[in-house]
Each structure stands twice: as C-alpha cells, then as structure tokens.
Amino acid sequence: MIKNNMTIKIGGEAGQGMDTSGVGFARALVRAGLHVFVNQDFMSRIRGGYNFSQLRISDKPVYAPENSVALVLAFNQQAAEQHLDEIAPGGAIIHDVGINLDTARLAEKHIQSFAFPFEAKALEIGRPAGMDPKKAKLMLNTAALGVTAAITEFPFERIAEIILQNFGKKKGSAIADANLAIARWAYDEAIQYAARYEWKLVPAENPVNRMILNGNQAIGLGAIAAGCKFISAYPMTPATTIIEFMTAQSKRFNLVTKQTEDELAAILYAIGAAQAGVRAMTATSGGGFSLMVEALGMAGMTETPLVVVDSQRPGPSTGMPTRTGQGDLLFVMHASQDEFPRIVIAPGGVESCYADTARAFNLAEKYQCPVLILTEGYQAFASRSVGIEEMPFEEFVIDRGKTLTDAELDQLQPGEYKRYALTEDGISPRAIPGHPNAVYTSTSDEHTEYGRIEDEDPANRIAQHEKRMRKIEMMKKEMRMPEWYGPKNAAITLMGWGATRYAIREAVDLLNAAGVKANALHFIDIYPLDEKRLEKELAKAQYLIDVEGNYTAQLAQVVRTYTGRAVDNKILKYDGRPFTGAEIADAVKNQLKRVTAHLAKPLVKAKISGRNGHSARKVAKKMARRQVKA
Amino acid sequence: MIKNNMTIKIGGEAGQGMDTSGVGFARALVRAGLHVFVNQDFMSRIRGGYNFSQLRISDKPVYAPENSVALVLAFNQQAAEQHLDEIAPGGAIIHDVGINLDTARLAEKHIQSFAFPFEAKALEIGRPAGMDPKKAKLMLNTAALGVTAAITEFPFERIAEIILQNFGKKKGSAIADANLAIARWAYDEAIQYAARYEWKLVPAENPVNRMILNGNQAIGLGAIAAGCKFISAYPMTPATTIIEFMTAQSKRFNLVTKQTEDELAAILYAIGAAQAGVRAMTATSGGGFSLMVEALGMAGMTETPLVVVDSQRPGPSTGMPTRTGQGDLLFVMHASQDEFPRIVIAPGGVESCYADTARAFNLAEKYQCPVLILTEGYQAFASRSVGIEEMPFEEFVIDRGKTLTDAELDQLQPGEYKRYALTEDGISPRAIPGHPNAVYTSTSDEHTEYGRIEDEDPANRIAQHEKRMRKIEMMKKEMRMPEWYGPKNAAITLMGWGATRYAIREAVDLLNAAGVKANALHFIDIYPLDEKRLEKELAKAQYLIDVEGNYTAQLAQVVRTYTGRAVDNKILKYDGRPFTGAEIADAVKNQLKRVTAHLAKPLVKAKISGRNGHSARKVAKKMARRQVKA
Amino acid sequence: MIDTTVKTMPEFVLTPKTYEGEREITWCPGCGDFGIINAVKVALAQLKIPPHQAFLVSGIGCGSKLPDYLKANGYLGLHGRSLPIAQGVKLANHNLKVIATIGDGDGYGIGAGHFVHAMRRNSDITMIVEDNKVYALTKGQYSPTSTKGWISSTTPDGAVEIEFNPVVMAIAGGATFVARTFSGDPKHMAQIFAKAIEHKGFALVDVLQVCVIYNNVNTTEWYRPRVYKLDDDPTYNPRDYNAAMQKAHEWGDRIPIGVLYVDERPTYEDQVKAIAEIPLVKQPMSYPKATWDEFRAAFM
Amino acid sequence: MIDTTVKTMPEFVLTPKTYEGEREITWCPGCGDFGIINAVKVALAQLKIPPHQAFLVSGIGCGSKLPDYLKANGYLGLHGRSLPIAQGVKLANHNLKVIATIGDGDGYGIGAGHFVHAMRRNSDITMIVEDNKVYALTKGQYSPTSTKGWISSTTPDGAVEIEFNPVVMAIAGGATFVARTFSGDPKHMAQIFAKAIEHKGFALVDVLQVCVIYNNVNTTEWYRPRVYKLDDDPTYNPRDYNAAMQKAHEWGDRIPIGVLYVDERPTYEDQVKAIAEIPLVKQPMSYPKATWDEFRAAFM
Numbered sequence A, B: 001m002i003k004n005n006m007t008i009k010i011g012g013e014a015g016q017g018m019d020t021s022g023v024g025f026a027r028a029l030v031r032a033g034l035h036v037f038v039n040q041d042f043m044s045r046i047r048g049g050y051n052f053s054q055l056r057i058s059d060k061p062v063y064a065p066e067n068s069v070a071l072v073l074a075f076n077q078q079a080a081e082q083h084l085d086e087i088a089p090g091g092a093i094i095h096d097v098g099i100n101l102d103t104a105r106l107a108e109k110h111i112q113s114f115a116f117p118f119e120a121k122a123l124e125i126g127r128p129a130g131m132d133p134k135k136a137k138l139m140l141n142t143a144a145l146g147v148t149a150a151i152t153e154f155p156f157e158r159i160a161e162i163i164l165q166n167f168g169k170k171k172g173s174a175i176a177d178a179n180l181a182i183a184r185w186a187y188d189e190a191i192q193y194a195a196r197y198e199w200k201l202v203p204a205e206n207p208v209n210r211m212i213l214n215g216n217q218a219i220g221l222g223a224i225a226a227g228c229k230f231i232s233a234y235p236m237t238p239a240t241t242i243i244e245f246m247t248a249q250s251k252r253f254n255l256v257t258k259q260t261e262d263e264l265a266a267i268l269y270a271i272g273a274a275q276a277g278v279r280a281m282t283a284t285s286g287g288g289f290s291l292m293v294e295a296l297g298m299a300g301m302t303e304t305p306l307v308v309v310d311s312q313r314p315g316p317s318t319g320m321p322t323r324t325g326q327g328d329l330l331f332v333m334h335a336s337q338d339e340f341p342r343i344v345i346a347p348g349g350v351e352s353c354y355a356d357t358a359r360a361f362n363l364a365e366k367y368q369c370p371v372l373i374l375t376e377g378y379q380a381f382a383s384r385s386v387g388i389e390e391m392p393f394e395e396f397v398i399d400r401g402k403t404l405t406d407a408e409l410d411q412l413q414p415g416e417y418k419r420y421a422l423t424e425d426g427i428s429p430r431a432i433p434g435h436p437n438a439v440y441t442s443t444s445d446e447h448t449e450y451g452r453i454e455d456e457d458p459a460n461r462i463a464q465h466e467k468r469m470r471k472i473e474m475m476k477k478e479m480r481m482p483e484w485y486g487p488k489n490a491a492i493t494l495m496g497w498g499a500t501r502y503a504i505r506e507a508v509d510l511l512n513a514a515g516v517k518a519n520a521l522h523f524i525d526i527y528p529l530d531e532k533r534l535e536k537e538l539a540k541a542q543y544l545i546d547v548e549g550n551y552t553a554q555l556a557q558v559v560r561t562y563t564g565r566a567v568d569n570k571i572l573k574y575d576g577r578p579f580t581g582a583e584i585a586d587a588v589k590n591q592l593k594r595v596t597a598h599l600a601k602p603l604v605k606a607k608i609s610g611r612n613g614h615s616a617r618k619v620a621k622k623m624a625r626r627q628v629k630a
Numbered sequence C, D: 001m002i003d004t005t006v007k008t009m010p011e012f013v014l015t016p017k018t019y020e021g022e023r024e025i026t027w028c029p030g031c032g033d034f035g036i037i038n039a040v041k042v043a044l045a046q047l048k049i050p051p052h053q054a055f056l057v058s059g060i061g062c063g064s065k066l067p068d069y070l071k072a073n074g075y076l077g078l079h080g081r082s083l084p085i086a087q088g089v090k091l092a093n094h095n096l097k098v099i100a101t102i103g104d105g106d107g108y109g110i111g112a113g114h115f116v117h118a119m120r121r122n123s124d125i126t127m128i129v130e131d132n133k134v135y136a137l138t139k140g141q142y143s144p145t146s147t148k149g150w151i152s153s154t155t156p157d158g159a160v161e162i163e164f165n166p167v168v169m170a171i172a173g174g175a176t177f178v179a180r181t182f183s184g185d186p187k188h189m190a191q192i193f194a195k196a197i198e199h200k201g202f203a204l205v206d207v208l209q210v211c212v213i214y215n216n217v218n219t220t221e222w223y224r225p226r227v228y229k230l231d232d233d234p235t236y237n238p239r240d241y242n243a244a245m246q247k248a249h250e251w252g253d254r255i256p257i258g259v260l261y262v263d264e265r266p267t268y269e270d271q272v273k274a275i276a277e278i279p280l281v282k283q284p285m286s287y288p289k290a291t292w293d294e295f296r297a298a299f300m
C-alpha cells in the first residue's frame, strides 16, 4: 500500500464544477492533517471544453504538481481518455457508466476502471430535492468524492463534513442532504473495491491546522497584512481573483476595492489614493499592464508609492488568456518613457506571494516609487496547504519610511516644506496632503523641490533627475541576491525566477537522485540588484542553464547586462503550460552530453537565442508533445 | 574677413517670431548657395519666456550647431544678456535702442553693439499699412534681417525676395510692402557698420538648388516616398509636426491624415488601415507611445506591418516637453507583454530621417511587424540645407515583400489560403482583405494557420510562436552594423546612437585635431542585430566611451546584452539639451587621464552606473552649467 | 463615392450558410450570441454582401468571438478597441462593409471614449453590441449596463454606478442610426442589423442579449413580456430627436425595440477629399517626377 | 458622513490672496485662464476651504497649469487622466475638496471615457473645464469642442466631426450638477464655481474660455453679446430634465450660462460602507489577532 502520497486528477467540462469539488476535497484532506497542492488547468470559455484540477497529496509538504497520477475522476469522455498515459500501473479511473473506455488499453497499462451510474443516481436523488437536472448533475462531483474516499479508505465523515459546510450554508439543507445521500451511496457502492486499490489516504494522528490558499489569495493577504486599504483593478485573467479576493475580505478588514472602467483608471485611482496617503495597489495581466504604462511613469516622476501586480499569461497581446508564462520581465523593467527608480519582484510559491507582496508595500513607501510584482497564471490559481506559521499576519511590521507624522508636520513652518527636497539618499520626506503646514503640488513635469513645474532649467533638471535615480543605489544594498538550492559547487546550476521556483527545486532533487550533481540559483528580487555581489554568486556556477517560461531567455539577458556573464544553455518553454520538475530534469539530461563536453573546455558564451535557443526549443517541443498527449 | 562661416542666434519671447524669421533668412542663404543648419530652442509656453533659433552658415555642408556665435539678434533684454559668453571677439549684438546692455562687459569681451529704433520705426511704418501695434512689432524680425544683410554684406535683393514670398502670399501686399520698407530702412541705416564687422556672407558663384528641411519633415518625406498613404496621430511635442507636415502635403500626394481622440486610437486607426492593405504610420512622443503599447503587441501578434515614430523628450512622464533626450530605447525595445519580432531604428541627421523612415516601411511589410523609429526633440526641429541628390524621392523602390498581388490571389482556391501559414523563414504570404479567394480573420489571441483563435493547443502555440520569432533570425542578417567614423584603430572610440551622430563626428574631428586619436561607432539600426558581427566590430574598439542622452547608458546595456562587452566609460547627458561636438570633446579630454592609465591595464568592466556614471554625470553637470550661463 | 465592387458578382448565391464558419462554437448552450450570429448571417445574405466584402471587427469577450465563427474578413482585436480599428479599415478601403460586433463592457465600458468620438465622426460603420449587462468571459463582474445595485464578485453590496444607457448616449452623442433589438427575436434582429448595415453613417444596434450563466435577471423570460416593437406604432417618428430621447429613456415594464433614432449627415469618409474617388488601398503609392519637383520647389 | 476638519479653524482668515501661488504665470496676456484662476480663488475663500483642505487635480495643457499657480494641494497629472486620480483621492480622503481643472481636449477628448464613467458614479468631485475649443498648448489643433469645419494644422479642410456638446452629454450621462460659465464674467464664474464645489456629487462646469492666440472666433467680443444668464429667467427650473436638455442644445446667437441642470443622488463615497465613518487614510492599517483568527478559520 502507498500511504498518503498520490495525485488525483478531476477532469470534465467547464461548468461541471471540478474546481470546487477539487478544492472541497482538498479542504477535507488538509483538515485531516495531510499536505495538499492543487493546480487548475482550464480553457478560456465558460461552458464545455475540457478543464481539470489536480490534487497532489502527501504527508510531507508539497509545492508543485507531479507527472504521475494515481486516480482520475472523469466527468466526461475526454477526461477518461486524456490522462491514460499519466496514470501509474495499478491506478484507476472513476467514471459514470455512460463513459466507455478502451478496456484493452487499460489492461495493457494495468489501469483499473471503476464505473458507477452516477448520473442516473444524481437525477433520482435530485428530483425529490427539487433540483433541476442541470443542478442535479453537479452532484456527480460529490458522488465521485464518495468513491474516492471509499477506495482510499479515507473516513467518510470527513467529506461529509465538507459537504455540509459547502452546501449547508449556501443553498439550504435540501441540497445538502441530497449531496450527502449521493456521497453515502457512492461510498457504500465503492467500498468493495478498496482492497484492489493500492493508494490510501490516512488522516494524521493529531492534525495541525493549516489553511489552503492559492497564489492570488496570498498576494491579497500580503497586501492586507501590509496595510493596503485600497485596490482598484479591471478584471483580467489571471489577475482578477486578486481584487475578487480582497473584495470578499473587504468587510473583515475595511478595505475599499474598486472595479474601474479600464486599466488606465485602475492605476490612476490607485495613484490618487496613494498620493492621498493610503497604501494602494492595482493588479492586472500583461495587456492591462500595457495600458498602465503611462501612469506608471507618472508615479515614478511624482514619487508616489504604488504596488502593481502583473499576473503573466502567454502573449503577445491577448495570447492564451488562461495559460501561464514568463514573458513580461523585460517589459515591466523598462515600461514607460525615460527612466525612474522602480523595483521588480517575482514571488515563487504561495508563501512568497504573501511575504514578498507585503514587503513590496514597505519598499514602495521607503523608496517612494512603484514596485512591480510579477506572478503568472499557474501560480495565481495553484493552491497549497499552508501552515499558520508560514504566514504570521499579525507580526508583519509596517514601515512607512520617510512619511511625515502629524507630529512632525506640526513642527514645520508653513511654506517651508519641500516635497522634493534634494537629499543625500534621494528620498525626500513625504507629507500626506491635508496638513496646513505642508500644502504642496506634485507634477508629472520636471519640477522644483517644491513640486512646481520647472521644465526648462537644466541645473534643476539634473538635480531632480539625479535625486530620483540616486535611490537606486540604496535599493541595490537592500534587494536580495538570488537564493541557492541544492549542493554547493555542483556541475550544473539551474537559473530561474519567480513561479518556477519549486519545479526547479524538484528538478534539482531528481537530478541529484539520478547522480547528476546539480543545484539551483533562483531570483525573487530581480531589479535592481548589486552587480558586484551578483557577479560573485554567478561565479559559483560552473555550467549555467537558464530555465524560463519565455522564448528569448529574458532573465539570462538581464543577468548578462548586470554582469556580462552569459548562460551556457537554456531550457525555454512557451506553450502556456507550467514547468514540472521531471520535465526540467529530463531536459537537462538531454543536454548532459553537451554539458560534459563543455566542462572540459573553458566557458563559452551562449547566444541570446540562436543554436542553444533552438536546442532548447526542441526540448520545449518534446515537453509540449507530452503535454498534448497528457 | 571671415567668409561664409558664422553662427547667428535670434532670441526673444515666444510669439515674437524668431523661428519664422530664422527659417526665412536661412532660405535666403540656401538660395544663395550657402549651407545652413538651423536649430530651435523653445519653452513649453505660447507667449513670453525665452526662445531662440540658431543659424550656422558655411560654404561647406553643416550638420550640427557650434558653440561660438558671431552675431546675436536680440529681440528682448534676455536675448541681449544670455549669450554674451558665446559671442566671439569682434562679434556683435543687434538690438532695439530700448534694450540696454552692460557696455563695460561688452568692451572687455570685444563685442560690438548695433542699436536701432526698430520698434518706433515698425510702428511708424505699420500704422499706415493698417497693422495693429502687435502685428507691427513682428516687423522687428524683418528689420533685424535688414541689418544683418547690411553688416555681412549679403545682397539686399535676396532677403527682399524672401520677404515678398513670405508676406506677399499670406497676408496681402500692404504688409509685404511695409516689411520691405522696414528692411530697406534697416539695411540703409546699418550699411555704415559693415566695415567694422568681420563676418561676411557671400553668395556662391553659381548656387546649387538645395531644400531646407528639418528632421520631422524628413520623416514625413520618407514615409511619403515609401508609399505611406495614411497617418493617424494625436498631437504631442516633439512629434506633432510630422502629422502637420503630412497634412500640409496631403493634397499634393493624396494622403489621408487623421488626428484621433487619443494615442490609443491613433495606433489602432493605423493598424486598421495597415490591415486593410495601406502603408500606415503613427507618430508620437514617449507619453503617447506609452498609450500605444497594448496595440503595438496586437500588431505583433497579427503580424500587421506598421511604422511607429517615437520622438523622444526628457521624462519620466511629462518631463520637459520641448526639450530633447534619448531615454526611450529600452522601453521601445521591450514594450508590450511577451515577445514578438520588431525592428528599432534611430535615424541620425535629416538625410537619415528621410532614408531610414522610407526603409522602415519596406522592412515593416517584408517582415510583417511593427518598425519603431526613434528620433528626438532636437532632431525633430533642427533644419539643414539638403542637396537634391541626398533625397532621391523618385528613386525609392517600394518592396512589399510577401504581399500577394491580385493575380496571385486569383490563382488560389477559395478556402485554401492560410494567413499564418508555417513557413521556413516565418513570413507568411499576406493577402489584402477584399479578394474572394482570401477571406480570413486575424486575432490577437494565439491562432491557427488560418488565423482562427486557438488559445489551448500547446503544439499549435509553439509552432506559431516560433514562426513569428523565427523572423528575427532573418532580420539579423539584414539589419545594419553600427557605422565607423574617423581613423581606424584609434585609442578612443565614442559609441552613440541616433540623433547624436553629427555631434559625435564633430567631437571626433576636434579630438583628432587636438592630437587625441579617436573615432566613433554609431548605431542607426539598433534591434535586432547579429551578435557575432557586432562582437567583431566592438573588438576593434580599444577604449570604448558611451555617449548617450540618458542616465543609465541604455545603448551600453543593449550592447552588453548582445555581446558581453562593457563600455569603459560614459558621457551621459540628461539636462534636456542636445550634445555639441565641443562638449563631447571636452568631456573626453577630462577623462583622458583615466584613458591613458587604462590603456596600460587590460580592459576592465565599466559599471552599468555607479562610479563611471557619476564622473560622467559630473561632466554632464559641467555642460549643464555652461548651458545655464549660455 | 463610386463603389464598383460591392455589387455582388453573378456567381455568388448568398445564403446564411455562405457565412458559416468552420470552427466549433464555444458559447454556452442557450447563449443569446447564437441568435445574434445567425441574424448577422441572414442580414449579410439579404444585403448581398459576400464574405470578402464584409469586414468584421471585434474586441475580447464572449460576444467578441463572433467573427471567429463567421466566414467573412475579420479582425479580433483588443478589449475595448474595435471602433478605431474599424474606422481605420474603412478609411483605407471604403468598399468594405465594416461591422463591429462587441460586448457591452467592450463597447460602453473600456471602449466608451472611442464610442463617444466615433459617433461624432459618423464614419460609415455598424456597431453591434451584444449587451448582456455583465462581464461574461471574465466570469460575471458587473458591466456599465448592469442595473444599479447589481451584485457581482466585485460589487458584493451592489453596483454603485447608475446604468449606462447606450441609446440615450448615442442619440445625445450624434449617432445617426440608433436601434435596439433582442436576442430572443431572430427575425427582428436580422431586420434591424440589415437596416443598420444599410444605413450610411455610424449605426449603433444595442442587442439585449441573454447570458444564461451570469445574468439570471435579464433572461429571455424577463425580456419577452417587456419588449415591444416601435414598428407597431405608426405614429412613432425616429427622425424626431425629442421623441427619440423620450423613448430612449423608457425601461422597465416596457422596453422599446426597433429603430429609435435616424438622422442624415454626410459620412466621415464622404468628407475626406483624398478618397472621394478611389479607395485609398487602390491608389498609387509613388508619384511622378513633376509632383516631386513641385514639392522641392516649395522647400527651396 | 462625519466631516470634522472641513470647518475652517478660527485662525484662518481666508481671502482670494490666501490661494496666491508664488510662481510666475506663463499664460499669454489676455488669456481667459487668468479670470478662471481668480474665480477659483474667490470661490474657495467664499466657501472657507483652506488651501490644505482643497486638492486640485489637473492634466496637461494651458488650462491644466492652473494648480501650479495656486496655493493649495494639487496633482498635475497626465493629459486626459485627471478624473480617475481625483476619484481615487476622494475615496482615500473624503474630507478633501477635490477639484479637477482641465482643458477641453483633456476632459472631453482623450479623457472622454473617464468623463462618461465618472458621471455615472456621482463621486463628490468638481470638474472645471477651461473650454477654449482648441488644443492650445500644442499650438492650435482642433479639439472635440471646435465647431465643425474648424480650420487647423491637422484640419486644413475643416474639422469633419460635429462638436462634442459637454452639457448635453453631462445631462444625458448622469452628472448631478451641470453648469456653464464664461471667462469674461468673473462674478458669474466665482458664483458658479462655488455652487459646483458645494454641490454634493459630480459637478461639471464648462467654462467658455477665450484663447487669444489660437481661437480668434470664439473671442470675448463674440461671446459677450451671445451669453445670457439662466438666473435671469425665474421660470427656468434646472431640476427639469427635459427643460435642461432643451437649454443644453441652445448654441449660437444665444448661449445660456448658469446652472443648467441639478439632480440629487447619493454620492459614490456615501455608498461605500468602508468609509461611512472615518476617511480611509485615517483608518488603522493593521488588525487585531481576533480578526486574523476569524480569517484563518475561514480558510481552513
């Protein structure tokens, strides 16, 4: 028997509610003290098509999806077929009798099939409960969970509890009872097969309390913990759930959230709120961010603290709205005309989405500049069971930097305050408008220390421009170097940024397990960085492989600009799907020959794209093919 | 006597018409077969303040302003004071008797002062001609030109001719006569001083015909010569005069020009026109370009040919609207989410504004992608006398690349046409909508070969994304390496891009004249470039000094990303004023000690900013101080 | 304006099937957009506009997927940006019939600025808005046409803004053809679309479109008893500005559908000299020496 | 909403001079903007709004330079983007009196989309448009309010678009205070500005502003004989929507100035629970453990 270590895939059409049942089941498991990682795969359509959600369950913490699946809950024909190659021998597919499978193929792959009259039963139970067929059929989810509990010998009460909670509140008890009934029925029907099924889910002795949160919720939480009281945004996948989450929490924390007429207004509202003294943010995806570029530069010029989240998806342009990618790094680093200080941070993992977003608000007020958070579709929707200790909300220390207190303002002589005073470190004490001693204007034109338009005098221009840009030197001292993972002086170093963090770590583990000594150098803080220190870190890498979700290896370009160091090879993926550790490990193995050859020779420069790019693209193609089959 | 080699500054308040009189006089000189370079310096206000226009006159071609001035036409007090330090000994100031000068200072600097009752005379002559005082005072310009002609012994008829042409048409002969009268009067009054004045302007024996054009006019001409029939834009300094010029020419060439509601609409209109088969463009400055970023990516995704001009001014944000800078390079290279092929070209000089803009339209249709033209305020407004042979309009060859002709379309079977066919070079034959055999859709979503939405299939995604990105490899073969100027293997190489081309050339000449062996490596094509070839070019530079109109040395960053080569030093200017050759040469001399020290040691890497940056900033500050005094 | 090509060639026999796209349609079963796309096909066939002479522009959203499911030229652009593209296409080739098919968020929300200015221009294009009063593709946030108080994921306490009234704004804003129709009435839709496309000038058709997923208030059942046809009232004169304004404000128990307002003004394209004769796309791209000599003389 | 701070403190003696800026004004001699800035000062003094409780937002343009010449809090933002900034400021601190002072290109051209949606929200801000019917700072291109046929560097054959009528669009669009005044009548301007700022809700004041450089048609001489005051007509009721619409269309020989339309609707801010009591900027930024425990429980 395999205990508490399995992946379950729940697949069907959009609207069949796999996502909710997935999360529901995950909650039951988390309450049972198990660790869960759930990621979603869905299409840009509201009904039909094919979506699935994937639960990875373990009694150790899990941070990324795995490739091998132990159980598939198939709510339509495609679900039953699509994942055959991923199912481990002895694994199973749970499905309605209406769905027919290629039994020969199953046999040959040693996959079991558990069929039940789910639909018939759902309708039978739903009718008296006054559910129309559409609604009744949604109970397939509950039924399938019943079966899952049965064959994994997971206690029925634990899913019963969730069912009651999910439906009890929302829709009134008739529906709750119906769902309970079908779950019970399914459980009893399926228990007979438990003996035949290897994977078991056993609640922990004394389960610890954990939350289950996805990346976008964590970003919202980071903002709230940091005292962000205001978010204005315009809906755009995969960023929408940030404002939706904060809106859902707005009563609890007394937040103002605003859906604006467009993204231009979204960032402008936030800038207005920030200028008035409130910690404010906006969140969007690349296309919406494109519309924010002009105002971003204005915030840079008026030195207004601001946090902007870009949740990346594949482009260019509309691209693949529900998919994932890492194509916006160079864009956000250079967005808007001319130059101003900004900070770019790319969290990796749910806990990092929380902590680094919270940090972003302190940085924004400390340096009085925009801070950009780069996340992506995969991370936005992937949930993980998070220990209370991982997110110590109450303990976060809000640091408003050189923001003047009312007491300090009271000390000022009227007319003496200079919003843009020339200072050593380039940061000018900031007054929140409304105090009689600090009446001032800010302007997007070049300006005097008082914030008055001065778009002629060269000396003033130089002084103000250098004052702003000086802040970058101070940031460099504070911004964090990329983190190492894995054995020191390994033969291979995998370099990545942001959401690929745990997939790369898994790849490192797999490689070392396979006897390939590898480690990882991962960037969360990306801009600005201290070039000297970074050069030292990179010097520790013998053969540097860049792993990115884009075509031109953007981080590799940034690193070369910083340090001159070129990467030795690249693993680039741009099919809109997240990396998995196994993929990366395989790709590295494919390159091993070149690596070993290389390690004899002295370091050669890799091309920005060109040959290596191509070989890397081949790898990506291979992965993609797997994906297609998958 | 100094023959045909002088610089004249005409200074006064906005609205006093120095710009027009400057251009008027320049025309007279050009018709006399002299070479002229005129640049404008004006404030972001409509009346008052201080503006000047500067004429450099020579019998050899002139491409940039010089620092030393022979004659100042002062239309207000500030004009009479501001330029004292620039005037060469023996030089003069022409002004109204109402303006009083510090005679002691003049004497000590050996500057002559020629005062006339311009204003009184203007009113006296204007009244009978029915001019209100405001209008009459505008005749100061004409009077001052009369004086200028007299003391430089430039034939009166030649300015008379221009006066007639300027006023004869526009405003009816009464005004023309009045202007002639005041010019005549001024000429006669001033002729007595001719003997005291060293600089002379002598018409050429048999003058060649030349045009006088500024950078924005040249860009418009490049577009027209290349068959661009459509420009949509929203007014923004220093780009406005591009659409204004093309509008003024629209009858002659049958163009459609459209001022739209904003810059989003401006680029969208142009994309619509381009998609429908017309060569189309838009032009703006950084702030407006920021609003075009989303649509730029759409054009990248739908592979719509498009030319976008960004006429740079200092930022960030609104910055210094009427000034100049080079802060947008990295921005336009990376603008919009994710990645797509684009081309970035930065013309240097009027002739390059023409030729490289024309070329841009061929490139846009050949590669079916956006082409970005980077110019800047200084170049937008600077005029030069241009030989007919420099702009062979009729000879430009329009190459529409893989655009299908009606004949080719007739051959197709209905339904067979694939707008986004996967091809070896990544370029898919393009049908202009309207033919029955090639009905198709384009979409900003990822799409099939037929242009239908396909935002799920990873294999299709990879195929289409690689098809698009493949085009970059082909571009690299065609895009031009930076050009060399000056002696081979010089000790110092000045690296620059775009509008600084001739200032840098002048610096090279000055340095070599001063015994410092220097040359220049200048970029017009900036992205994409063949990294291998570029590496070779850079290898020829011993001590590489980056000369840019921005703070972070953006070209230096690009070059390092391409090749790993770091510059050895930088001369960075960001006070909104153009570089002059003398300034650059001085800055280099200030660095000479470091240079010689360096040339002993092996190449050291320069920091992206930091120390070198600072020293460079000091230089810039020094320059600025001069500017302030100037 | 000479328009040689819009006359259909004899070999064409145009039926709604002519415009059948080859793609699987991803709209939800029961979505009002099915009826809308069919009505578009019927109207195009009836007006004898072959697929290659139609050019559809859309944005992003459920409704904006329409051109992807149609056989006709099309450009599926950006959310909210269809009108400027459409006007650019029209200026480049005024022989094309240019039709924008977009959502309410697209047309009236993020696209409001372009909408306001397009009406003033009276460019000869048709704007068909699939108005389901919700942001559907992004999963149900409120839209500019959602009723005040509308509950959604971003407005749990109800939308604070009052609804955007497209027909009022269109009449006030200078649109020369303003109509409303209903996704539950195929005949009426086809008829109105045809009139709108035929109209010379900027034509708005606001389609009351049911979204069976995210709008369970403004359903077919809700609309059916409320909508009434202006055509049935012989006294109604869509050329009477004030009357039209009155009608445009009517909403609730009774909802007028049909042509609310018509005005005649020269189109934008008709006032652009350069394209008075030949469409821009058909014009020569280079010029005789004489033209250039003229130019040179002017700058010497 | 408790508003503790707007009451001026005793030590303040507010006169127009109180708001005098220290900067040299760069407007052209004779520019209508001089009268406008003075009227703003008079209105602020009269309403006893001290400089630190006023917050002016503007865009880019001649008119938008106004806050730079005033002693009061201000944010001179981007061309066309003042309204969303103003609304953000108001949500963050509703004790500030937020006033946007912008040009016609700014407010009705590039900013039209924000204008349309701001009106629907009825945020308690004042929008003063310095409407000179031209793009002045960029040297005289036509603007949305330029008369059809207007000749400018980008419209040598005359502007093709019909004029944007701000007051009609505002009444149609849901503004709760719509007024027009004239840069040649200082008293009237001050009076109207004061009413607009006092009005609870979104207030538009379109100021017929003369530009002595780029608009030599709509001059003071041209306006003087045409403008007439609505106040002089006791029968005129600005609460009558239809009457207001009628008046709003009046233009040419007779141009009404004054308050065209008034309506009462709760402001946006009054409908946001989170700021019912204390302005957002004054609220605690961190939360007691109990609140967090509640939250955690909900996600376990």
Ligand SMILES: Cc1ncc(C[n+]2csc(CCOP(=O)(O)OP(=O)(O)O)c2C)c(N)n1
Pocket: A234, A235, A236, A237, A263, A287, A288, A291, A318, C060, C061, C062, C063, C064, C078, C079, C102, C103, C104, C105, C106, C107, C130, C132, C134, C135, C136, C137, C138, C143
């Ligand atoms: C610039 C930008 N912002 C946001 C989005 C995300 N988005 C896609 S569709 C949509 C709204 C859809 O609503 P509507 O226009 O009414 O069309 P519907 O789906 O209701 O038919 C949004 C906000 C986008 N694609 N582009």
Ligand SMILES: Cc1ncc(C[n+]2csc(CCOP(=O)(O)OP(=O)(O)O)c2C)c(N)n1
Pocket: B234, B235, B236, B237, B263, B287, B288, B291, B318, D060, D061, D062, D063, D064, D078, D079, D102, D103, D104, D105, D106, D107, D130, D132, D134, D135, D136, D137, D138, D143
């Ligand atoms: C995004 C952007 N586009 C264009 C400009 C250039 N610009 C500055 S002011 C202005 C128009 C001014 O017209 P208006 O708003 O009516 O103000 P006015 O100068 O007439 O008072 C323009 C187009 C800009 N600053 N920003």
Ligand code: SF4
Pocket: A046, A047, C026, C027, C028, C030, C031, C032, C033, C062, C063, C132, C136, C137, C210, C211, C212, C213, C214
């Ligand atoms: S969500 Fe609504 S609008 Fe979108 S397809 Fe489904 S029913 Fe139609």
Ligand code: SF4
Pocket: B046, B047, D026, D027, D028, D030, D031, D032, D033, D062, D063, D132, D136, D137, D210, D211, D212, D213, D214
């Ligand atoms: S140009 Fe016109 S609007 Fe601008 S300052 Fe001068 S008069 Fe005023």
Ligand SMILES: [Mg+2]
Pocket: C103, C104, C105, C130, C131, C132, C133, C134, C135, C136, C143
């Ligand atoms: Mg909608």
Ligand SMILES: [Mg+2]
Pocket: D061, D103, D104, D105, D130, D131, D132, D133, D134, D135, D136, D143
């Ligand atoms: Mg104006």
